[in-house]
Amino acid sequence: MIESTTSIEFRSDTFTKPTESMLQAMMAAPVGDDVFGEDPTVNALEHSVADFFGMEAGLFCPSGTMTNQIAIQVHTQPGDEVICEAGSHVYFYEGGGIAKNAGAQVRLVQGSFGQITAEQVLPLINPDDVHRARTRLVSLENTCNRGGGSCYDLEEIAKIRSLCDAHGLGLHLDGARLMNAIMAKQEDPKAYGKLFHSISLCLSKGLGAPVGSVLLGSTSYIKQARRVRKVMGGGMRQAGYLAAAGLYAMQHNINRLAEDHAHAKQLAEALKLCSWVGEIFPVETNIVIFKVVGDPRSGLNTAQEVVAKLQANNIRVSAMSPTHIRLVTHLDVTQEMIHRTVEVLKGF
Numbered sequence: 001m002i003e004s005t006t007s008i009e010f011r012s013d014t015f016t017k018p019t020e021s022m023l024q025a026m027m028a029a030p031v032g033d034d035v036f037g038e039d040p041t042v043n044a045l046e047h048s049v050a051d052f053f054g055m056e057a058g059l060f061c062p063s064g065t066m067t068n069q070i071a072i073q074v075h076t077q078p079g080d081e082v083i084c085e086a087g088s089h090v091y092f093y094e095g096g097g098i099a100k101n102a103g104a105q106v107r108l109v110q111g112s113f114g115q116i117t118a119e120q121v122l123p124l125i126n127p128d129d130v131h132r133a134r135t136r137l138v139s140l141e142n143t144c145n146r147g148g149g150s151c152y153d154l155e156e157i158a159k160i161r162s163l164c165d166a167h168g169l170g171l172h173l174d175g176a177r178l179m180n181a182i183m184a185k186q187e188d189p190k191a192y193g194k195l196f197h198s199i200s201l202c203l204s205k206g207l208g209a210p211v212g213s214v215l216l217g218s219t220s221y222i223k224q225a226r227r228v229r230k231v232m233g234g235g236m237r238q239a240g241y242l243a244a245a246g247l248y249a250m251q252h253n254i255n256r257l258a259e260d261h262a263h264a265k266q267l268a269e270a271l272k273l274c275s276w277v278g279e280i281f282p283v284e285t286n287i288v289i290f291k292v293v294g295d296p297r298s299g300l301n302t303a304q305e306v307v308a309k310l311q312a313n314n315i316r317v318s319a320m321s322p323t324h325i326r327l328v329t330h331l332d333v334t335q336e337m338i339h340r341t342v343e344v345l346k347g348f
């Protein structure tokens with residue numbers, strides 16, 4: 001059993017620290033000035049991620065917020081409307097960036113575990129009428145963070161894409177944790193490249209790189225995106241040191257995501273036995289979200305009380321709302337840490 005003083009971090013898969021071998025890969029990277037397009041490691045990362053998804057081009061950016069925000073700016077004009085789910089990161093967690101950066105407005109859909117359907121999207125596409133905003137883009141998220149790491153079915157995405165084609169809309173994917181979905185459902189990454197006009201992929205979540213996201217699209221789309229990245233201050237110079245971590249992550253940290261998914265399921269099994277736990281969202285990947293219903297005998301009645309009691313045991317989780325808690329597994333969470341967490345939960 002690991003020491004009870006060892007802190008176990010479930011607040012996010014962004015807490016991972018680079019391993020010694022990832023750091024070595026970073027230190028050894030050949031670099032150049034990427035704003036001039038001359039950093040060989042950035043170029044290699046952009047090409048390899050684009051190839052992986054069967055897309056034409058990629059753009060390395062400091063964060064997933066930036067790749068999403070650039071993507072939306074390239075797809076839209078000010079005054080346009082973006083259709084997305086009510087809890088989607090692009091709307092819920094990007095500081096109003098769609099309004100501020102793109103000058104566009106959103107049309108929200110209440111999804112099921114973060115997922116929306118073609119049937120829901122169709123009536124929200126505005127007619128060509130001077131009174132109405134010009135619907136221009138549909139943005140999906142996979143896996144869905146606030147949906148508990150849920151994964152779309154490719155068939156539903158294909159239906160949404162058909163609608164987009166019929167109405168001249170762009171289709172963007174916030175794929176911050178797309179690799180988790182692909183691993184969980186054993187999908188062909190190239191299917192995503194065919195279905196979306198643009199994809200944002202985070203290297204700094206489950207893949208374990210310290211920094212970075214890649215935006216993917218057609219050659220002409222990424223050419224425009226590169227201009228927007230510069231305007232947003234995202235043009236980095238010898239960024240190859242960071243891109244090398246992303247290349248390393250793509251080579252070494254994809255298959256192991258299955259471990260994180262197994263760990264998340266073990267946590268959910270333990271939570272099911274807790275009297276103070278209500279609904280647990282279906283666990284498909286590395287996220288566990290559950291409702292605290294409370295139990296007077298346990299003294300645990302609010303999400304904050306659960307967070308505090310776990311923290312007293314050196315287990316860090318986050319409250320998503322006054323009633324819901326999220327745990328995220330990742331490559332710095334070991335099987336031993338899962339065991340200890342299960343034991344602590346049994347003792348509550």
Ligand SMILES: *Cc1c(COP(=O)(O)O)cnc(C)c1O
Pocket residue numbers: 062063064065066068089090141145174176177202204205213
């Ligand atoms: C983390 C995340 C992002 C991007 O976040 P950054 O912290 O800006 O890299 C985008 N979408 C989702 C669903 C995320 O979880």
